């Protein structure tokens with residue numbers, strides 16, 4: 162009990178210490194607020210603009226989650242298609258690798274040109290930036306099914322579909338969840354970047370307009386809110402992983 | 416090669432006569448007059464690309480016969496298993512299973528490999544029940560008769576001594592226990608054919624001998640036709656009615672021996688002089704085959 166308090170308390174303690182050092186350093190060296198505001202100043206600003214921030218945070222969260230949802234759906238479908246057929250694997254995999262090496266941010270202006278500004282390009286950016294790791298992991302999970310396991314099922318008379326549902330998909334679930342933890346963070350990056358470039362809503366837009374008015378404390382408030390949302394969604398993925406593929410950890414807490 | 420065969424032929428009376436040209440099979444591998452063979456291979460050849468892995472193999476296995484296939488490593492035993500189950504099409508020759516030509520994976524055969532390949536996301540009991548979800552007529556009944564099917568799987572777990580472990584996850588079982596569960600999974604749907612590719616190779620000697628008894632007990636209950644590939648000659652003689660010896664690659668059958676010992680066989684019987692003699696003859700035969708080209 163005591164041990165776990167110490168174990169889980171430590172990161173919080175370190176965070177507090179860092180904030181304290183930050184606060185003291187800014188005060189001691191008289192760093193002006195438009196360069197680096199103190200944590201207390203940031204907290205103050207956050208409270209002051211709380212309604213504003215909540216509104217934009219909600220927008221960003223929804224945009225990200227919609228993009229992430231499509232990334233999961235398309236990622237799983239494409240991953241299953243690629244992983245369960247070596248012909249599709251051979252023809253699509255190199256393409257995907259090539260696609261992934263394009264910096265997605267560079268594509269945002271194109272998306273804006275096609276879809277206008279606002280929520281839609283942000284959703285699309287969140288989607289294209291986050292679906293790739295899902296595809297790759299699902300495909301890898303399916304391709305890593307032991308051939309013996311498949312043979313056992315095939316000589317029982319199992320169809321391809323049965324092999325997929327009885328072994329392939331459960332086998333690739335741990336891979337899927339590993340990729341979701343990466344993908345959700347990427348989805349936030351995607352939507353915020355797109356909001357910064359082409360939107361009148363969302364934390365990205367808020368931060369951009371704050372920077373044009375030298376409200377540095379507000380920028381920090383935005384950064385912190387994104388970080389908090391990102392961490393919370395990450396924890397949701399971790400929780401779902403524990404619930405659904407606990408077997409992959411052999412009953413050991415990780 | 417003819418010399419080595421002749422040499423072994425003189426070694427003792429326990430071994431059957433060598434097979435002549437595979438094109439013209441001698442009397443003793445033809446099926447007994449009134450029994451229809453369960454598995455029949457006629458001049459089966461398999462090439463992986465250009466490489467000849469199995470060369471004109473002819474076999475005939477009766478229903479409920481337990482055969483063992485022994486031979487040097489790489490001679491094509493696992494390949495033979497894949498051919499019989501239809502996982503690989505032969506390059507030439509015919510394979511017949513239960514009266515039908517094999518031209519695709521057979522339906523409803525049991526199979527067990529050296530690693531137990533249990534599914535880690537299922538409990539041991541759910542693993543054993545897997546074939547019941549795939550093979551008819553169980554597949555159609557599994558929803559409505561779940562309790563009955565579970566009882567069936569549990570009975571089998573009891574037979575192999577895993578009665579209390581049904582709700583454990585596979586990784587909570589030892590290697591030997593996993594292999595017991597694996598045997599249950601291969602047999603729960605009462606298959607006509609059981610394929611065993613070195614199922615006990617990774618186990619220690621004591622566990623292995625326990626499992627010989629378990630497997631024999633299961634066979635005496637269900638009387639499936641079994642094809643066992645093994646490197647352990649004592650295992651082959653203990654379990655099989657007939658032992659086939661294969662040559663170096665490209666594999667073909669150089670000898671078929673009938674094992675005369677009555678069942679149920681006991682571990683004590685493996686120290687019987689007649690038993691040891693048969694094992695030694697097989698050992699000498701394989702040594703001869705290994706050194707021949």
Ligand SMILES: Nc1ncnc2c1ncn2[C@@H]1O[C@H](COP(=O)(O)OP(=O)(O)OP(=O)(O)O)[C@@H](O)[C@H]1O
Nearest residue numbers: 463464466468487488489490491492493494495664
């Ligand atoms: N998929 C494959 N593609 C090409 N060659 C193969 C393939 N599978 C097996 N071989 C070759 O065919 C030969 C027979 O292989 P097989 O696995 O049947 O041997 P085995 O008798 O089971 O050997 P062991 O006793 O070591 O398990 C070997 O030389 C092997 O290299």
Ligand SMILES: [Mg+2]
Nearest residue numbers: 492493494612
């Ligand atoms: Mg083998």
